[in-house]
Amino acid sequence: MSxxxxxxxxxxxxxxxxxxARARDLLPLARPYTGAxxxxxxxxxxxxxxxxxxxxxxxxxxxxxxxxxALAPLVGVVVGLFTVGAVAGASRRYxxxxxxxxxxxxLRERMGAHLLRLPVAVHDAHRTGDLIAxxxxxxxxxxxxxxxxxxxxxxxxxxxxxxxxxxxxLDPLLLAIALVTxxxxxxxxxxxxxxxxxxxxxxxxxxxQLSAALxxxxxxxxxxxxxxxxxxxxxxxxxxxxxxxVAGTRLAWLQALVDPVTAFAVQGSFLVVLAVGGARVVTGAxxxxxxxxxxxxxxxxxxxxxxxFQFSLDLxxxxxxxxxxxxxxxxxxxxxxxxxxxxxxxxxxAAEVVVPPAGAAGSTLPPGTLATAPAAPPATGAxxxxxxxxxxxxxxxxxALDGVSLRVEAGRxxxxxGPSGAGKTTVLSLLCRFVEPTAGTVALDGxxxxxxxxRALRSAIGYVEQDSPALGGTLRENLVYAAPEADDDAVAAAxxxxxxxxxxxxxxxxxxxxxxxxxxRLSGGERQRLAIARSLLAGPRLLxxxxxxxxxxxxxxxxxxEVVAAIVAAGxxxxxxxxxxxxxxxxxxxxxxxxxxxxxxxxxxHVEAVSSLYRRLLAEQQLAAGR
Numbered sequence: 087m088s089x090x091x092x093x094x095x096x097x098x099x100x101x102x103x104x105x106x107a108r109a110r111d112l113l114p115l116a117r118p119y120t121g122a123x124x125x126x127x128x129x130x131x132x133x134x135x136x137x138x139x140x141x142x143x144x145x146x147x148x149x150x151x152x153x154x155x156a157l158a159p160l161v162g163v164v165v166g167l168f169t170v171g172a173v174a175g176a177s178r179r180y181x182x183x184x185x186x187x188x189x190x191x192x193l194r195e196r197m198g199a200h201l202l203r204l205p206v207a208v209h210d211a212h213r214t215g216d217l218i219a220x221x222x223x224x225x226x227x228x229x230x231x232x233x234x235x236x237x238x239x240x241x242x243x244x245x246x247x248x249x250x251x252x253x254x255x256l257d258p259l260l261l262a263i264a265l266v267t268x269x270x271x272x273x274x275x276x277x278x279x280x281x282x283x284x285x286x287x288x289x290x291x292x293x294x295q296l297s298a299a300l301x302x303x304x305x306x307x308x309x310x311x312x313x314x315x316x317x318x319x320x321x322x323x324x325x326x327x328x329x330x331x332v333a334g335t336r337l338a339w340l341q342a343l344v345d346p347v348t349a350f351a352v353q354g355s356f357l358v359v360l361a362v363g364g365a366r367v368v369t370g371a372x373x374x375x376x377x378x379x380x381x382x383x384x385x386x387x388x389x390x391x392x393x394x395f396q397f398s399l400d401l402x403x404x405x406x407x408x409x410x411x412x413x414x415x416x417x418x419x420x421x422x423x424x425x426x427x428x429x430x431x432x433x434x435x436a437a438e439v440v441v442p443p444a445g446a447a448g449s450t451l452p453p454g455t456l457a458t459a460p461a462a463p464p465a466t467g468a469x470x471x472x473x474x475x476x477x478x479x480x481x482x483x484x485x486a487l488d489g490v491s492l493r494v495e496a497g498r499x500x501x502x503x504g505p506s507g508a509g510k511t512t513v514l515s516l517l518c519r520f521v522e523p524t525a526g527t528v529a530l531d532g533x534x535x536x537x538x539x540x541r542a543l544r545s546a547i548g549y550v551e552q553d554s555p556a557l558g559g560t561l562r563e564n565l566v567y568a569a570p571e572a573d574d575d576a577v578a579a580a581x582x583x584x585x586x587x588x589x590x591x592x593x594x595x596x597x598x599x600x601x602x603x604x605x606x607r608l609s610g611g612e613r614q615r616l617a618i619a620r621s622l623l624a625g626p627r628l629l630x631x632x633x634x635x636x637x638x639x640x641x642x643x644x645x646x647x648e649v650v651a652a653i654v655a656a657g658x659x660x661x662x663x664x665x666x667x668x669x670x671x672x673x674x675x676x677x678x679x680x681x682x683x684x685x686x687x688x689x690x691x692h693v694e695a696v697s698s699l700y701r702r703l704l705a706e707q708q709l710a711a712g713r
Contacts (some may be wrong), residue, residue: 141378208414257363355384397644454709467657468514473529474489490679561616
């Protein structure tokens, strides 16, 4: 966030009546580094003391020069003061820089870890770029506020006070003239600062709109080119660039007014003091050495004022950054489980679950459903049950699921079908606890998922999401992401199962091939198969496939059906979400969802017989396939 944007954010918060961070809220962040900051303060005081002593020594040097006295001792003192001041200043800057980087590192580690553990719903509610900015840009804004800024204020105040005292001892009349001149210039700068701030906001907003328009076009560059929209997008960019230029010109004009006023604060007061002081030297009311020392101290009055004014701007930007970070840190993260995954009871609980037969009390499937399904092998998968589940998302017109009940035995294949928006993906999100139900029960092995340690729950689930994202890095890094301990034989077997072995063999670098940002160097189908192989490699007890075949060709789809059948035969529970009904034709149980409710459920033949919606979906796909 730029400083102008920080001002805008602060004003929005204040106008809305929301609590904002205060300067004292920064103290806990700096407290662990009190020792280093104390040393830096001591070095700053040493540097300030040497600076305040330099004009007096130079005055003594001029007096010695007029008197014909030895100059070597005083020259040595001047050199010594410059050297000590330079060393102290350089040491202070290094120490503050190192401390600032440590503070920023701690903040970024904390923010990054917290962001990764925030619920999925929080990520869905924020723009990714904004979340990244809070970890990178906002933490950087706090660095100067927590380190250099406060020390500059302290040392600047001491420098200003020391200079005023010494100037009063040298010549009270010149001091009064200097203060009047500088005060007038400072008031003028403050009067203009509000207009400069507003112009900065407008300029930053215009640049932000330009960046947003460019980002929008570049992210969809293939669509832009395929639509022949380069000219229209160029015109949009040109419009935003023109707005930015107008706002920037306005800002430059105001800054051009500020610059001469600021220069007058230093140069004008210098010239006035020089003229009056020169006259006093001529009349003998003031010594030449005193005038030179006074002029040097005059610089010590202007610099602290500039530093304090600059720090006030940095402080406001830093407090806004602290507000933005606090907004996220105040959101409860998902729990961190301390127990080892291997010790969790979820790993062996499936065999102990007693599932009522079809038609029995508590069964949500129609009579005969499970009786006609093939017998399941010894269960190693997870039994799943949803009872009267209601789930909703923020800012939506109604619930995504409204009283949904379904169940699947361990080691069976359940398919969720239905039109878009029916709630199919929400069922998977509930099982992974990406979304929490507002009513009802979601259970694995007869136990609500909310009662399972989160790490154990998710380690038992393989999830292939709808977009099948690949992570930047190599093929190998993507494959073993959920199972870092997997050996080469296991990787090769997973590749064979999803028909990616041929692709890997054809690549010059094989598994060490970089897939590019978000897997851009792979086709959509290759990314989907990679995501499936990644989940299979972890050996899940429950495999969730969300439109996992949407970008596969017919041969790859048929191969995946065989893979799923083999996984189910081995005892793993599989839940598939699919629009392509051919993908789930061999499922043990179909559940048809419509508008968040179960429209029908049972074996495929049973559902086809009782569900007009399923027959309509099937007919439309068969018609589309025959065209």
